[in-house]
Amino acid sequence: MPESSVEFSNVSYALPSGRLLLEDVSLRLEPGTTTALLGRSGSGKTTLLRMVNGLVMPTSGETLVSGRPSSGWDLLELRRGIGYVIQETGLFPHMNVARNAGLAMELARRPAAEIAERVAAVMNSAGLDPSFANRMPWELSGGQRQRVGLARALATDPGILLMDEPFGALDPMTRAEMQTMLRDLLHRVRKTVLLVTHDLDEALYLAERVVFVESGKLVAELAACEVLRSENPHVQAYVNAVHRAVR
Incomplete structure (x- = not known):
């Protein structure tokens, strides 16, 4: 696969009932970087991730992989260039x-x-x-x-790695070990990574950029180092909910 970029261009996705799961999302993942998607359950994170390998096709807008719309790829060829890691492992x-x-x-x-x-x-x-x-x-x-x-x-x-809550079922100690291993590995192999997680600390540890999704809309996109001091109310609400025990 050529340059492993991923771009969502004004992407929306609606169920047959008409309910929107994603609405007008635009986002570019630079090659060789890790981007984390954060948001409530049902916010649309996994739907967005699955558009990269053609498991979900947008109702409107385009998902571009290496500059080519996903609808223009042979799906087998597309998926051979994308690694996919899920919480249940699927072994x-x-x-x-x-x-x-x-x-x-x-x-x-x-x-x-x-x-x-x-x-x-x-x-x-x-x-x-x-x-x-x-x-x-x-x-x-x-x-x-x-x-x-x-x-x-x-x-x-693969040039692209999709990770959907990969460590969500692990105990805290094992999860921390896996995060350390993964960060070291990604620094060596430099894949274009899209990581879906509910864990803010995991996102800040692994990703260069953090994207917040709420009710199908992209509400914030920040460098990881900017998240904790962001004045965006959506980001502040997430940080406060996660770190409420911190004094």
């Missing part, structure tokens, strides 16, 4: 770790030796010892399963 229970991690390459009919070499590399990047290769998903902890999901998303070396 296949009947496949071991190595096969789960290399599945996208297997489906692309890459040679077995190439798959094995790449799987070893991405497992190492995700902090998984080679001894995990033959384990089954049910033998892993939640954090280990999430590392496998991340390794799988990176296996084809």
